[in-house]
Amino acid sequence: xxGRVLVLDRxxxxxxxxxxxxxxxxxxAIDPAGDEPMPGAIYRAIAxxxxxxxxxxxxxxxGGASGFLRQISGVAPxxxxxxxVTGPAEPGKALPVTTRLLFKSRLAILxxxxxxxxxxxxxxxxxARADLSAxxxxxxxGADPTLGLILRSACDAxxxxxxxxxxxxxxxLTEALLTDLQGPPELxxxxxxxHTLAERDWTDPAPDExxxxxxxxxxxxxxxxxxxxxxxxxxxxxxxxxxxxxxxxLVAVDVNTGPDTSPAAALKVNVxxxxxxxxxxxxxxxxxxxxxxxxxxxxxxRHILDQVMKAAFKAEGEVTLAGWTAIGLxxxxxxxxxxxxxxxxxxxxx
Numbered sequence: 001x002x003g004r005v006l007v008l009d010r011x012x013x014x015x016x017x018x019x020x021x022x023x024x025x026x027x028x029a030i031d032p033a034g035d036e037p038m039p040g041a042i043y044r045a046i047a048x049x050x051x052x053x054x055x056x057x058x059x060x061x062x063g064g065a066s067g068f069l070r071q072i073s074g075v076a077p078x079x080x081x082x083x084x085v086t087g088p089a090e091p092g093k094a095l096p097v098t099t100r101l102l103f104k105s106r107l108a109i110l111x112x113x114x115x116x117x118x119x120x121x122x123x124x125x126x127x128a129r130a131d132l133s134a135x136x137x138x139x140x141x142g143a144d145p146t147l148g149l150i151l152r153s154a155c156d157a158x159x160x161x162x163x164x165x166x167x168x169x170x171x172x173l174t175e176a177l178l179t180d181l182q183g184p185p186e187l188x189x190x191x192x193x194x195h196t197l198a199e200r201d202w203t204d205p206a207p208d209e210x211x212x213x214x215x216x217x218x219x220x221x222x223x224x225x226x227x228x229x230x231x232x233x234x235x236x237x238x239x240x241x242x243x244x245x246x247x248x249x250l251v252a253v254d255v256n257t258g259p260d261t262s263p264a265a266a267l268k269v270n271v272x273x274x275x276x277x278x279x280x281x282x283x284x285x286x287x288x289x290x291x292x293x294x295x296x297x298x299x300x301x302r303h304i305l306d307q308v309m310k311a312a313f314k315a316e317g318e319v320t321l322a323g324w325t326a327i328g329l330x331x332x333x334x335x336x337x338x339x340x341x342x343x344x345x346x347x348x349x350x
Contacts, residue, residue, distance in 0.1 A: 007222055019202045044184075242276075254293045285336075
């Protein structure tokens with residue numbers, strides 16, 4: 001099916017959402033089982049002890065849990081502070097958190113400690129940008145000067161009253177939480193559920209269809225896509241394929257040409273793998289160090305893959321493309337921003 005389809009379903013009592021674009025799964029959100037903290041959650045925490053050599057400090061969270069904060073400038077043991085979860089905890093490690101809070105809605109983002117009024121660069125019409133800038137100044141009048149605002153691209157299709165009402169609610173929530181520093185460690189704001197995140201972040205541009213309810217994943221091909229993601233092998237155009245296999249230390253990716261081992265076939269399959277890798281890592285919830293063993297190709301052609309990788313990962317957030325090693329492997333790092341799909345689907349797909 002052509003177009004954008006937002007699909008909302010459930011796995012038991014857990015919300016699940018998928019974005020299908022022209023029949024291909026482009027993004028996915030599934031609530032974790034149990035009480036696993038969700039990215040975006042905000043806690044009142046207490047600074048605990050610094051970790052020398054690691055450039056960070058542990059913080060105490062509710063229930064005896066620990067978070068790890070990499071920014072330590074101005075943070076002293078015993079200090080109360082607000083932290084936001086940036087991703088899932090690795091097994092046996094503390095929950096990654098930050099003090100650079102973001103308060104998001106569909107139309108706006110408030111940024112405490114990062115002042116300025118900004119308009120999404122995706123809104124290119126100068127008259128619209130000027131109108132939104134004037135509106136932002138009016139709506140933020142009287143706010144703490146260190147509280148920044150970003151008007152998101154969805155504002156381009158929204159009316160002033162809608163923007164004003166949403167920003168008023170977001171600002172009230174933000175200002176209330178920023179002053180809530182007294183007391184023991186506590187969850188102050190939970191991270192968005194799968195449905196909330198999808199409706200907040202995946203509706204610009206507006207979907208051509210909203211599919212909601214039991215069986216929606218099955219009806220729109222999401223279940224089939226999840227079954228494919230559960231396997232390590234990814235078939236590529238031209239008869240090639242790649243294997244994506246997470247280990248304890250890194251994610252290993254092996255690209256193979258199939259029966260045609262000519263240089264032209266190798267380049268074609270490597271380009272296809274480079275274009276597909278960012279989507280596969282995102283949907284599988286894989287991050288950390290990633291090592292890619294591309295199919296053999298002359299060194300003179302590596303610059304082609306460099307450009308393809310840069311384009312493919314441009315919109316992927318915190319990704320560092322380290323490039324080629326001495327033995328011809330390609331390295332990159334990707335921030336872990338969600339639980340691995342395998343853990344989320346455990347016991348779901350039969």
